Amino acid sequence: MKDKNKESFKKVKIKVIGIGGGGVTVLKSVAPKLDRIDFLAVNTDSRSLEKLGTKIKPFIFGENITFGLGTGMNPEIGEKAAADSKEKFAKILKNTDFCIFISCLGGGTGSGAAPIFLETAKNMKVLTLTIVTMPFKFEGSQKRKIANEAIKKIQKQTDALAVISNEKILKIIDPKTSFYKALNVVNNLLIDNISSLINLVYNTGLINLDFADVKAILKKQDNLTYFQTKEFLISKPVEEMTAGITNNPLYDYNADEAKRILLNIEMSEKTPMQKAYFLSKEITKQNLQAKIIFGLGLKAKKDNKIKITLLAAGCSGKFEGKEEKKNKKTKKSVQKKQYKKGKKSKKRAFFNKEREEPKKRKTIRKSPLEVKKEEEKEKKKILLFDDELEIPTFLRRLKIKK
Numbered sequence: 001m002k003d004k005n006k007e008s009f010k011k012v013k014i015k016v017i018g019i020g021g022g023g024v025t026v027l028k029s030v031a032p033k034l035d036r037i038d039f040l041a042v043n044t045d046s047r048s049l050e051k052l053g054t055k056i057k058p059f060i061f062g063e064n065i066t067f068g069l070g071t072g073m074n075p076e077i078g079e080k081a082a083a084d085s086k087e088k089f090a091k092i093l094k095n096t097d098f099c100i101f102i103s104c105l106g107g108g109t110g111s112g113a114a115p116i117f118l119e120t121a122k123n124m125k126v127l128t129l130t131i132v133t134m135p136f137k138f139e140g141s142q143k144r145k146i147a148n149e150a151i152k153k154i155q156k157q158t159d160a161l162a163v164i165s166n167e168k169i170l171k172i173i174d175p176k177t178s179f180y181k182a183l184n185v186v187n188n189l190l191i192d193n194i195s196s197l198i199n200l201v202y203n204t205g206l207i208n209l210d211f212a213d214v215k216a217i218l219k220k221q222d223n224l225t226y227f228q229t230k231e232f233l234i235s236k237p238v239e240e241m242t243a244g245i246t247n248n249p250l251y252d253y254n255a256d257e258a259k260r261i262l263l264n265i266e267m268s269e270k271t272p273m274q275k276a277y278f279l280s281k282e283i284t285k286q287n288l289q290a291k292i293i294f295g296l297g298l299k300a301k302k303d304n305k306i307k308i309t310l311l312a313a314g315c316s317g318k319f320e321g322k323e324e325k326k327n328k329k330t331k332k333s334v335q336k337k338q339y340k341k342g343k344k345s346k347k348r349a350f351f352n353k354e355r356e357e358p359k360k361r362k363t364i365r366k367s368p369l370e371v372k373k374e375e376e377k378e379k380k381k382i383l384l385f386d387d388e389l390e391i392p393t394f395l396r397r398l399k400i401k402k
Contacts, residue, residue, distance in 0.1 A: 012201055012211045014098045015040055016194060019114050020078075021070070022104025022133070024048050029187040030102075031055045034195055036202060040092065042117070044081050044109055045070040059092060061085035061113070071108030075146055078112020090120050097211065098127045098201075100194060101158070106135035106143035111150035118157035127215055129225070130158040133186060136166045160218040160225040160313055164189070168250045189250060196229040196309040200264055205297030209264055213293045214311070217262045222314040226255045229309045234271055242282040245308045253317020256286045260314050264295035266307040275306070283310065290314075 014037040018027030024041045031039045031053065039056040041049055046068040049058035060068065062081020071077040082089075093099070099121055103110035114130070121128050132151065135143045155161055164186060173182050200209045218225070228248045232241045246255045255261070263283060265276050276296065284292050290312075299307065 012097045013095055014038070014100070014198065014201070015093070015096050016100045016102065017042055017117075019043070019101060019103045019117065020107050020110025021045060021048050022107065023102045023110055024052075026102050026104070026187055026190065027056060028052065029184065030191050030194065033191050034198065036198060042089075042113070043070075044068070044078070044113075059089070061088065071112065073106075073143070073146070074108040075112030075150060076108075078107075078109045079116055080112075081109075082113035082116035086116065086120050089117055090124060093121055093124055093126055096121075096124075096126050098214070099129075100197075101128060101130040102132075102190065103130070104133045104135075105147035105150050106139060107146070111146050114150065115153035115157050118154060122157050122159075127219060128158045129160045129162070129218060129227075130154055131162045131164065131190065131227070133164045133166050155223060159220070159223060161223045162225045162227045163252065164250050165252055168252075172249050186250065189248075192229040193227050193309075196264070196307075197227075197311070199297075200262075200295065200309065203297065205264070205266075205295050207294060207296040209262065209293065209295035213262060213295070216291075217260045217293060217311055217313050220260065220314060222259060224253065224313070224315045224317060226251060226253065226258065226310070226312040226315050226317075228255075229307070231305045231307045234267070234275065234304050234306050238275070238278050238282050241279055241306070241308065245310050246283060246286075251317075253315050255283075255310060255312040255315065257316045258287050258290055258312035258314055260291045260293075260312070261287055262293045262295070262309075262311040264297065264309040266297040266299045266309075268299050268302050268304070270302075271306060279306075279308070283308075287312070 016027065016030065016034075016037055017040045018024045019042045021043060024043055025048075027039055027041050032055065040059055041052055041056050042059045042061065043049055044060065044062045044066040046060050049060055052058055062078075062084050065077060065081045065084055071081065101114060101118060103114045105111050105114075114132075118128055118130065132147075132154065134147050134151075137144070151161075151163065166186070169182050169185055173185060197214065201211045201214060226246075226248070228245055230245050232244065248254070261284060263280060265279065267276060280294060284290070299305070
C-alpha cells in the first residue's frame, strides 16, 4: 500500500521567484540554504542574472523593450516588458501549485513587473504568497511613491501579501553593523520562514499539516499576512515566547486580530505537553474568532529548543502603501460635527439672551434725615430758578409809578 502523504507532497510543486534587481539579490542568499523547491530569477537586466549558481534558473524578459538593460527606475517600462513576456512566463509556471514571489519595491522592474506576473499566476490558479520590502527613507520620496503605487496593484493580484519595512532594520541591529550584514537580517528571516513553510507541506507531523491547510489560510481576499518563524529555549516563559513570535519588529503590523491562523510547533520528545498547550492558548487568545489550524511536529535535533511557525492572514494592520480612507472620512465627519455643534451652541446662547428678563433695579432704603435733606436741596433749587426768571414788564411799570 502506497503512503498517501508521500503521494500528496510529490504532487505539490513550489517555486520561489525573485523579481527585479533586489528580488534576485535576495534569491541568491536564500537559494543555497533551501532544498526541494525551484528557484527562478526574473529580470530585464541580463547582467544581474549572471553567476546565479546551480539552483537558480534565470528568466530574462522584455528584450524587445529594454534590450537586456534595466528599466531606469521606471515602473511603466517594467510593466510593458512584463506584459510583452506573459506567455513566456506562463509556460514556466505550468504544473506549479504554489509560488512565493519576492520583490524589493521602489525600482522600475520589481514594482512594474510583479503585478503583471502575479496576474498571470492568478489566471493559472496558482496559489501565491508575495513578500515585498519597502525602501529606506533615505532612498527618497520618489522611490517610496513608486513602492506605494506598486503595492496597491500587487494586493489585487496575490493571494497573500507580507510587507517588510527596511527602515525597521535600524531598530534591531547594532549601530556598528555593516550595511551588507544589516540587509542579511531580512534574508535570514526569509530563509527561516520559507524553510518552515516547505517543511509544513512536505514533512509528516504528530498533528499533520499539508498544502491544503496552507491554501485554506492564504487563499482569501483580505490578504495582509504576517509570517514568522522563531526558535526559543524551552525554559523561556510562555509570555516571552508569545511576544517574540507575534511581534516582529520588521513588520508595521502584527498577528493580532487575524482572521485565519496556521500555527505549527516543533519540539523534542522530552518537551512537556503542557508547554505546547499553554503556548498555543496564549498565541491564539487575541484571535478567538479566527479560523485556527494547529500542527505539532517532532524536531529532528534532540535539543532543548522549541520552534514556532506562525502564518496569520487577514491581519488588520497599517503599512505605508495601505489606503486609510476610513480614517480620513472620520476626521472630516468629526470636523463637521464640531462645526455644527459650535453653530448650535451660538444659536442657543442668542435665544437664551432674548428670553432673559430685564434686570430689576435695586431699591435703596434711606433714613428720614437723608430724605429731609434732599427735600431742602430741591426747594433751594426752585428758589434759585425763580430768581433767575425775568420780572414781567407790567410789574416793572407798577413799581416805577409808585
